[in-house]
Structure formats: structure tokens, C-alpha cells
Amino acid sequence: MNLQIQPEAASERAVEHDQLFFFITALTIFFTVVVGGILLFLAVKYRCTNSKVDRSNAPYHNTRLEVAWSVIPLLLAMLVFFWSTKQFISLTNAPKDATDIFVIGKQWMWHVQHANGIRENNEMHVPVGRPIRLTMISQDVIHAFYIPEFRLQWQVVPGRYTQMWFTPTKPGRYHIFCAMHCGAQHSEMGGYVYVLPQAEFQQWVENGGNRFQPQPKTMAEAGKQIWDKYACGSCHGPKDNERGPSLYALFNSKRKLKNGVEVVADADYIRDSIYNPAARMTAGYENTMSPYTKEQISEEQMLNVIEYIKTLGIAPSAPSGTTPTTPDPLTLRTSNEGDMTR
């Protein structure tokens, strides 16, 4: 079994942090062993049945000793304090040339926006060796943006911006966690930060965000790219979940709405539900989806998305009723996760 006891150190700060961490660990072990040892030793040596030890003139005060055990821990504590505070201060002052990335947290996903306009969901691509400054805000409750490999965590608060910065040092894929309890799907509010070598990052930017984006051959494939770009699948998975109903086997099926009306999910219905989700809510769901504008998804792209949704077959336990048009939507996936270097 792979017994990991240390997370990878993938940023400049992570290395500094670990030095301090191990220093405190050394202090902890030293004091636990020494004080615990003395305690046990004395408790055994002076057990009442041991009549050989000298118990006379037991002291109740010893000024020198007391000063020593007050001052030495205080000095050690101050050492840790100054060391740690120095790191913390540098943590709150980003270098002037840092690249800005903007993060929006919402129940239960991360939106990431780059200055050049590239948008990502639950993913963040950054170049190696460059300082990155995150400006973060929450759309609903308090979250915390946490990347253990960078030893970095900061709360993402509604109503005000918070900032943090880091310089990644190792290319790879690192987990982003939400570290502030934010509701039902808290543990699944995560994603990955991809640290890319400079050249690869440049190419990623030139591709407009999808590094391995193939030219779409069919309308459905083009629709799939939009589907991935806006991470529709993170709410509309193969099965209904709390965030949204599954869209598998949706096309031409009957849909019960919140107001009790039953509609057929035709192309018009799908289009309306993307541009104006609030109008015809599916029964059992709150209106949590933000509407997409025509700048985000043009009419042309909309047709592609609808084509793609048509290809979504029956999910493993979806109610039967319509026939799947394509065998397995997963074969269409052009996942860019598989060939990540780590």
C-alpha cells in the first residue's frame, strides 16, 4: 500500500512552509518525549512503596527553575512566531508582476477567469515558475480555496474580494478543495489546478483554453465542446443529482415541470431552458442555474448543443421511454485529463 505521509511541495511557499513545519514537529516531539519521560520517571521512582528514595525537603518553589521554564518556552515560541509571521507577511504581498486570475466560488463549483478572457470551470491552468495572484469572491456562502500542494488556503467570502498568490514550481495536476463547509456537496466542490511548462501554457492560451481541442467534425462534437467549456456536466450528470436533473435520454421525453404542467422536451424547450432556465423549471429543482446569454452561446452554437444533448443516451438507471440515438456518449469524450503529465 502506498502510505503517503507528506503532500507534494509544488510551490515556492510549500518548501519554506515545510521547513517551519518540521521545526515545530521537532519541538513537539522533543517536549512530548522529555516532559512525558520525566513525568513517568518521577511517578515510578517516587511510588509510595519505594521507601529507598529521599523525600526530605521537597521544594515548593524554585525561582531559577521557574524562570527557566517560563523563559525558554517563551523564546522558542517567539522564534516560531517571527519565522512564521515573516512567511505570512510575504504571503499577503504579491509581487507586482504577478499574473491575475479571478476565482468565483459558488455552491458547489469554482469559476475561473483569466485576464485574456479564457474561462474555466473547476479547472485552473497556470504556467510554471510565474507568480500568480488570485482575486476571489463568492456568489453565495463562504468557501475556502485550498491547494494542499501549495500549502495555501484562503477564504472566499461573499460581498468582498480576497486575494492570495503563489508561484508554482513543479508542473503537474493538483487538487483544489473547498475547505469551508458550504452545504450538501461541500466535499465534492473541487477541481484541479494544472501547472504547465511555459511552452505548453502558451499553446493552451493560443487554443483558447482547450489544449487538445480537435476540430469538430459533426455538430454534436461542436456541441460537446461547448458543453465541456461551460461544464454543463458538473450539474447535469448521468443521473439526477441535487444540482440538476440529468439530461440523458432527455430529448423528446416527457418532462414534469414545477408548476405541474407536463411538456415534451423538444428543441424549443431545451433552447428556452438554456437561455431562460427560470421559465420552465423541472419539478423538484430550485432555480440555481444562471441563464446563458447569446454572447456566451450563439444561436448557431445552441443548435450544436441541442444536437449533442440528443446524443446523450439512456443513463444506467434512467427511466426508459425513449430510444438512445447513439450507443455511448462517453466515446465522444475528448477528455484532456488522460494525457496530463504529472
Add this chain to the structure above:
Amino acid sequence: MATSTKSSSPVEQHGHGHDPLLHHQFEDMHQQTESYLVGMWSFLVTEIMFFGALFIMYSIYRWKYSHEFWEVHNLLDWKLGGINTFILLLSSFSMAMGVHYATLKKHALVNRCLAFTVLCACAFLVIKLGWEWWPKWEHNLFPGPGFEWNEHSLEKYIKPGSDLLSVSPNIAQLFLSLYFAMTGLHGIHVLVGILVLVGLMVLHKKQTPSAQDYVNTEMVGLYWHFVDLVWIFLYPLFYLIPK
């Protein structure tokens, strides 16, 4: 070998037979009175912290939104607040007189003072609820889903020199939330005070042992002065904000 305790001369019935006012757990009246006062003061400390948290919240938001708070404070009528301040001061005076007569065991006079205090307290609540809270409730100015901040809800309050509508509804609602929370909590304390005072009057009327012990009246007095004092802070903070 030394003993850590010695028995005093055995006392058969500690205190019981002596003074009907003395509770069994105390040695003498002096100890009882002092314990009661220490307990009462500790309770008042918790009350101070209770209101203190609200005052801190108030200060933070007033500092953050000082202009908006000035605008919205025009909704409140400083004259009504002033009358209420005067009423509470009067009630505190009569309460103090009541405590004075309690030490002299003049129960009829005590009750007269307490009755006046209760009267003042009721007048305070009537003005507060009838002339201050109710019109705001009526005009949908109570924070909550029904809150409205527009020409209609503010028609009574828009005066020359103030620009209420320029204040964001959220901040207006924040001010009013603090206003209702703090004066409401104070109002609950006044209400509790009235109930306690009436209870105390019954004791004095019947001249029960606990009315004989002036410390009970004194404790109610401390509480009442505290309630009065809170209002002394609330009044300028909400009604007299300088521009």
C-alpha cells in the same frame, strides 16, 4: 498532627430558628445580602455583554455607513425619543425612592413609588409601540420580505434637506434592523421589568418575609436602573446622529 479543619461549637439548627428572612444556606443576614448583591452584579455584567455585542455591531456599521445612517435616522422622531428618555429618568427616580423606603420598611410608600415606576414603564412602551414602531410597520419599513424603500413607503418622512431615497434599501434595512433589534430587546427588558415590579408590589402589599428584606427591592432597583441606562445610550445613538 495538624488538622486542616476544626469544628466550631456544634450549632444544631444553623440559622433556621433565628431570622425568618435568612435562607438556610447562609450563616447570617450580612452574608446573604452580600451574596445577593454579588450575584445581581454578575447578572448585570452578563446583561452588559449582551447589549455590548449589539453596540459593537452598531458601531461597526455606523462607521462603515456613516452618511447613510445619518440619512435614515431622520425616520426617527427625536422628540418622541426625548419624551421617552424623560419618562424613564422619572421612573428611575421613583424606583430609587422605592428602594429608599424599602430600607425603612414603609411598604405603602414603596408601593406608591413602584406603581409610579410601572406607570412610566407602560407609558414608555405605549409611545414606543404606538407612535414609533407601529407607523413604521404600517409603512412597510419593518425589515424583512415585506420591506419597501420608495416614495410610497417614505412619503411621511421625506423632508427638505434629507435625501432618504439616495440611501440603498439594503443599508436602510440594516439600520432599521439594528434599530428594531436593539430597541426591541430593550423593550423586552422593560416588559420583564414591569412584570417583576408588579410581582414585587404584591409582595409588599402582603408584607411577606421577602418584602421585609430590602435587598429584593434593591436588586429590582439595580435591574431597573440598568434598563434605564441602556436607553440612555440608545437614544443618542439612534435619534441624535450628527450630520
Add this chain to the structure above:
Amino acid sequence: MSAVAGPTVAPGPEERTNYLNKSHTIKSWLLTGDHKRIAILYLISVSFFFFLGSLAASMIRLELTSPTGTMMSSEAYNKMFTAHGVIMIFFFLIPAIPAVLGNFLIPLMVGARDLAFPRLNLASWYLYVLGGLFGIVAICMGGVDTGWTFYTPYSSLYSNSQVTLTICGAFVAGFSSIFTGINFIATIHKMRAPGLTWFKLPLFVWATYATSIIIVLGTPVVAITLLLVVAERVFHFGVFSPELGGDPVLFQHLFWFYSHPAVYIMILPGMGVISELIACFSRRKVFGYEFVAFSSLAIAGIGFLVWGHHMFVTSQSMYQGVVFSFLTFLVAIPSAIKVFNWTSTIYKGSVHWNAPFVWALGFMGLFLIGGLTGLYLGSLSTDVHLTGTYFIVAHFHYVMVGGTIMAFMGGLHFWWPKMFGRMYPDSWGKASAIITFFGFNFTFFPQFVVGYLGMPRRYHYYYFEPTWQVWHVLSTVGASILAIGFILPAFYLTWSIKNGKPAGPNPWGAKGLEWETDSPPPTENFRHPPIVTEGAYNYDPVADAEAVAKSAAKAGD
């Protein structure tokens, strides 16, 4: 009276009236003003809530053995850990030592017949029960999912669970502890026996006094804060919600202004208990008595100035972080010195390895680790990595469970003979202390590791990092050992009430006024009002060791 030979008051026949056998009707218990009976009522109700909280804990531990969970949905899991936190903190840890041991012992230790306000004391128990009922009803109606911290705006505007009811429960329970605190302050100030000056008081009284001050100053702040969360839920008062103009971080400030000192409400009485145990079982006066006494007050005072260390990664300014971190390191020093003082107390003592002493040693071991790991979290840079992870979960369990519960169990084993007049089997007491100690480390040490690896707390699933599983499995195995350590005492202590050997007034040869009266004590506590002539802990280790040797020689003959 000699330190080992027994008390001046003759043990007397079994049937002497005491607070337990004075009357037997249910009414005489439910309407009692006797601090000892109220302590027993508290003991029963607190144990019940500990059992409930532990049930939730075992569900959590079972669920976490698998990265995808097996038993419950994420909502149910969130409700489970919230129930665990709320019950354990508001209904067990905060009242445990003050309301059970404090209620029983404070009047005895100061030589009074009762607390200053017996009816207020009873009212405090009823409020506690009422608060607990609110909590239970909230659970039955679907539970709460906010975590025990009730962070806004999740708790005020977003959560669809029983936040209002639960907060009402915590609010009412808060007033129960305020009443207890006021009672202790008045009693300790004004009702000490003649001759019992402040510096002759046992350290448990000092610790309880410091605790009461924290309760009186802190609890109202959290009470009003929680009340405003309810106002925001019910009336949309926008004090903490950014959408309504408020500030969600302000809630955190006000919440931790109480809830950090609340940590000291939980640990200070525990420290007081440990001072009593160490002194008695090494037959020595506590080393640096005055310092230990004042350090309780110092901790209570400085404890009010460090709340911001829960918020280093919130949006407070860097300077705030630095100041709070500095103060945090300062408050750590008095606690460290207490440990050194206890250790020195044993030096040249005459150590009796009875069950309460073993519990006390367990406390020292776990509190050492708990306190030292606080260094990681008080220091800014490491806190940025570790806050909100399992590291912090492990840390505060070392302090709260390792500290408070070990001390509570130690105190319960120490004063049990006084409360019920019977001895429990000492070897069982020792065995469960040792099982608890090892089970505890087994449970919570892996959580330090998984926290350092980066697992955030309150996570239901962790299928995306399967390497964490081994630590969770270890932790769950440890928890089942820990459970044995807690279940055993429930059996042998209850057994001992009927079947234990009669204890006599002073089974441990301890000093202190509570050991001068019968076990169980009569309703009025002392048959003759005591007058104190000596300082606390007037033990003589040399004489004690000689006496032990003599009795051993006698047994050998």
C-alpha cells in the same frame, strides 16, 4: 487527624442519613435545591448527551472508512457531524466539569451548606434540559447541517435545515451556564468558611472561578449573535448577510469572541481537577501553587484576546493576524508552565498509583500533544495550510477529549466514593484509563497525518484521494477501542453504587474540606460548620511513605 489514619468524624453506620437517602420520591429530586442532587441530575443528563454525541461520532467514523461512504447521503452526513459537534460542545463539554463536579464540590470545598442560589441552580438544570430538548427535537425534525459554528450566510440564508430550533437550544443552554457561573462567583466570593482565605482554596475552586468569569462575560455575546442569525433567517434582518448590506465576517468575530474562551470553559476546570489529583496521589502540595492559581485567571483574561486566531485566512487584515498570533503564543505559556508545575509536584512525592492518578497521567500525555500541536495553528504560516483540515480536528480533539474528558473521568473516579459512598474496583479504573489513552491516540493521531496531507474537515467523500483511506480506517479502529474505554466505566461505576465496598469519608487519604464530611455527605454538607486553619494540600510525603512501608511490613508478618 493523621494523613493516613482517617478522619475525625467517625464513618458511622451505613444508615446515617445523607443527601441520597434522605428522601426517595421523584418529586424530591426534581424540585431539589440541594447542589449535590442537582449535580447528580446533571451527571445523568450530561452522560445521556455524551452517549448521543458518541453515537453520531461512531456513525461518522464508520462512514469515513470508505472513500465514497456506504450508509448515508451527503446531507445526512453533514447533519451527523453537526449533531456530534453541537451535542458534544453545548450539551456535554461546556457543562460537564463545572455543572457536575463543580456543582457537587464547590460548596463542599469552600465549607458552605449549599450554593448561594439553590433555586437558580435548579433553574439552570431545567434550562439545560429544555435546551437539550430543543436540540433533540431539531434532530428529529430533520437535523441541522451547518456545522456547530453556524457560519453565516450559510446558516442564515442558505441552509434548509432546522437551524432556528438548534440555535434556540444553544441559546437556552447558554443561559443555563450563565446561571451556574453567577452562582459559583457569588458562592466563592461570599460563602467561604471562616479562615478559608483565597490562597487556602483548592486549585479546582480557582479554576472554576476563572471559568465562571469567562461564562459570565462570554456567553451573552454568543447568545445575542446567534439570536441575530435567527432574526436574519426569520425576519431577514441583514446584519450578517452581504446581500442585505451586512458583513458575514462580523459573525465570525462575535462567534469566536465567545467560542474561543469557551475552549477555556472546557479545559480550565479540567486543569483544576488535575491539580487536585496530582496533589492527592503524590501526597504533595502543588508546586508553585500561587502561580497555578493565577495562571487560571491569566488564561481566562488573555483567552478573551485571541479569538482572531480562528480567522487567519478569513479576510481580516494582515496586522490583525499578526497581533492575534502573538497573543496566542503568549496564552500558550501559562498552560505550558502548569504542566511543568504538575510534573514537579510529583518530584519527592509519595505516589499512589490509583485509578484517578492514571487518568491524570493520561490527561497530561494527551494535553501535552494537544497543546504543542497548537503551535502549528497559532503560527500564521502553518495555519494557512492546516486550518480547516483534519489537522485541526485532531488538535482540538486532543485538547477537548484528551484534556477535558480525561480530566472529567479522572475527577469522577476521584470523587465517586464521595458522591455515592462506595468504591469501584481500582484495577478496572486503571484498565479503562489505559484503554482510553491508547484508543484515543489510535483514533486521532492518524488525523494529524491526513490533515497535513490536505484533507479538509467535514468532507463526506474523498474518492478523489484514495490514499487517505488507510488513515481513516486506522482512526475508526482506534475509535472502537476508545469506545471500550468509555463504556467500561459506565458498567463498573454503576455496579459500584450498590455493590462497591463502603468508602468511608476519606478513602484516598486526601486533604480538603470535602473529605472531612461523610461519604455521601449529609444534605447540609457538614454536621459541624468547619473552620479552616491550614493551607490547601497540607500533605506530608515522608510520613505517608513511612506509613505505607509500615503497613506493608505488617501485612508481611
